[in-house]
Amino acid sequence: MVLLLVVDLDPDLAALRPLGAFFVLRTIGGTPGTARPALPTLAQVYENRASDVYRKSVTFRVEKVARVLRAPEPRVAASIAHQGLAARLWSVALGCAVLYGRVPDLSARRLRWDPDASAPDDLWLEAVEPLPGDAGTIADVVLRGHLEPLTAALHAEYRLATGLLWGNAASALAGAARQLGHRPGLSARARALSAELLAHPLLAGTLDSTTLRRRSCCLYYRLPEGGVCGDCCFTRAPRSSPRGTSG
Known part of the structure; x- marks a missing residue:
């Protein structure tokens, strides 16, 4: 059975819900009575201009991940936190592109984020404004709009190698496409979009082109x-050194 594309982006992005928690995006004003959450936008987070409670939202999230997973050093938690947020952004964007043929404007000023939520990351979209569902638009929205400033912030704060962080981004993208590939009628479109996105200069070479294995390690081991x-x-997991050598 082939799943037909939904013509319009509905206010609740309801078609994403059956795909699982990483694909779901809550919208403000979509469902009647939905309150505007008192959360920072991702634009504020990237620029460290959030409210007093979340002034250091990225650091807050990394410390939470470190506590939950008992990470031995902050950069390990930072890498895992980065990949988790990247996975959410890719999943929403790819899911919409495949199901609707378009994507909502997911710019950082429109997305609100709760750094204190459990996994997967809790995201709220201010309003559903449609954009084209092509790979170029998705790259502008996700890569340029989110992952570039997030990568810069984590590299500066935790000295994570940018190659590791772009490897995280590519791995998260491949994972989202793989999940969509399990759904009848969605596999071909998901593969085509992800292949085009993986050829983007920021991601090119981060994964083996045949096996999609990473050329870097996320430090999960x-x-x-x-x-x-x-x-x-x-x-297999390498023998750990005090600072690690696989970043």
Whole structure:
């Protein structure tokens, strides 16, 4: 059975819900009576201009991830937090492009984020304004609008290698496409979009073009109960050093 594209982006983005928690995006004003949450926009987060409670929202999120996962050092938690947010952004954008043929404007000034929420990251969209669902638009919205400033912030704060962070972004994109590929009628479109996005200069070369295995490591293996991910550049966890060498 082939799933037909929905013509219009509905105010609640309801077609995303059956795809799972990483794809769901709550909208402000979509459902009648929905309150505007007192959360920072991602634009404020990237610029460290959020409210007093969330003034250091990225640091707050990294520290929360570190506590929950018992990360041995902040940069491990920062990498995992980065990949989690990247996965949410890619999932929403790809899910909409595949199901609706268009994407909502997911610019950082429109998306609100709760850094204290559990995984997957809690995102709220101010309003559903349609944009084209092509790879170029998705790259502008997700890569340029979100992952570039987030990568810069985490590199500056935690000294994570930019190659590691772009590897996270590519891995999250491939994972979102893989999840969509499990749905009848969505696989071909998801593969085509993800292949075009992975060829973007910011992501090109981060994954093996044949196997989609990473050329960097997200540091997950350094968690107390961690191991290697399915697309890791390592086939088994390397022996840890005090600062690690795989970033």
